Amino acid sequence: MFDLGDIVEMKKQHACGTNRWEIIRMGADIKIQCTGCQHIVLMSRRDFTKKLKKVLSQAEPKD
Known part of the structure; x- marks a missing residue:
């Protein structure tokens, strides 16, 4: 599974050209930050x- 601080890859690439995201908040909602x-x-x-x-x-x- 995934946890806080993990680096994940999403199905679609971000507009800046990278596809790596860091999980910075978890709960009912999940907040991710583009690396x-x-x-x-x-x-x-x-x-x-x-x-x-x-x-x-x-x-x-x-x-």
Whole structure:
């Protein structure tokens, strides 16, 4: 699955040309930030799971 701080790839590429997003908030809604232009998008968990392609890297576990 996915968790806070993970880098994910979405099905559609962002307008800036990159397809890597970092999850910066999780709850009923999920907030992701583009790693290329720092644009932030907020979407429902249902929409996020539908548009998610794969998790590229997991966040480092906290102590």
